[in-house]
Amino acid sequence: MTLKSLVLATALLLVPVGLSAQTVPSLMQKIDSVMELRSNITAKVELTQQRVNQGTRVIEMMYRRRDADDAFMIVMTGPEVEKGNGYLKMGDNFWMYRKNTRTFQHINRDESIGGTDASAEDFEQKKLVELYKPAKEGPDAIKKEILGKIPAYKFEIRAKANNVKYPKKIYWVRQDNGLPLKEEAYSLSGTLMATNYYLSYANVDNHYIVNRALFIDEFEKGNKTVMSLSEVSLRTIDNSVFTKAYLENLSK
Template sequence: MKRIWSLTACLTLCLAWSSLSTAAPTVLEIMEKMNDMENLGVDATAKVKITEQKPDEGVKVIEMVYYRRDRDDSYLIVMIAPDTDKGNGYLRVGDNMWMYRRNTRTFQIMNRNESIGGTDAKAGDMEKKKFTDLYEPVLDAQGKEILTEETLGKAQIPVYRFEVKAKVKDVDYPKQIYWVRKDNFLTMKTESYSLSGTLMESAYYPKYTTVEGKFIPQQFIIVDEFEKGNKSMVEISGITLQPINDDIFTKAYLENLSK
């Protein structure tokens, strides 16, 4: 799994309901809608379970508690399973990110594309998404955005399909293709490509849940297209949208958990 939405894949997508005009939106307008959907406007707490399956390594299960505060781009991840990782953590405040190791009680500066918990999840997957800051529309030979209207899956859900390319270097993939619902702009599927154009992974978002009017992915599946047979399932539960004490987003909080 090269990209977990975050929560971002990996934690949150919230739904901004609005009526659509008869004309199809541009790719940039769709991206801006996705930005709006992922801005919760409130603090969020959830439990995240990542189950990774690799033919040569078996099954690995990672569990964590995830705290997020959008107003200053902060988050905290506390590992709770397996026991070897319990107490380790990842902290972001503003533009600064640190990895904490319980056994040495030390912090290490990290970047957006570094691993979380030894998995293929990245630090950037956990932050509040700024889609239009990280990506821009791909243009065809005539200088037009690559945007089509299609249907997806057995239910034949109407979607917009569009392509984007990275504007910054510290993202997992320089090119991505999105399938986004036409009625509410929820992501249904993504494909991620290397600089050479090789398909590296596909991601599917079959389940969403609503919490206080926000739409949040409850489950999504990542398929490794490069190393066949590798796949991951991310499950999000126990979601609450309530204020979080400022002390949570501090190095001292992680250190106190180790005592």
């Protein structure tokens, strides 16, 4: 759980408002509205991956994303072996750029990105309300809990179709503004696969952006990733950025 969570994490961008209707669909819609950026974001991302028996690996990248036309670009800046490589998505097209061979290659939605366990399909824009439905109806569907010292709503959702990566998820969102605090993802057989903690949010131009998150691999105990965002900008990204030429020039 690394780059996939980055998509969600960088999308958690909103002006906080109080939540009036406390139903699971409304909370899901809230997360969707947060995920749908409808704007631009540029950020420096550092992922510190800790793997059992493999030590720690730091992956650095520049991340640019524009939701209006479903475009994003990742340029790897570290480690040295990955430096200059990149990924570009424009609509349905997803390319991988390799600096050594100076070539672009179409990649499938199920291929790994940057040596992580995330794949291209994790970057597809999908709405939670389209993929999931509440696991329970009625007053029991949402529970109030204190997470740390923060009052949160806890709710469970189930996939509507059989092609959703995690068939079951449990969310904890802040009661005051709907910001996700914690997320659990389960496999088809009901095993807890991942727990994600959204540890802190930064206020950038009156928007909240998660700038520190912890992703725990629950299946392979001991594997975890810490994500940190810095140099965040919400300035409009020029059209020329989301092009092969730009990615190629950047990697020179």
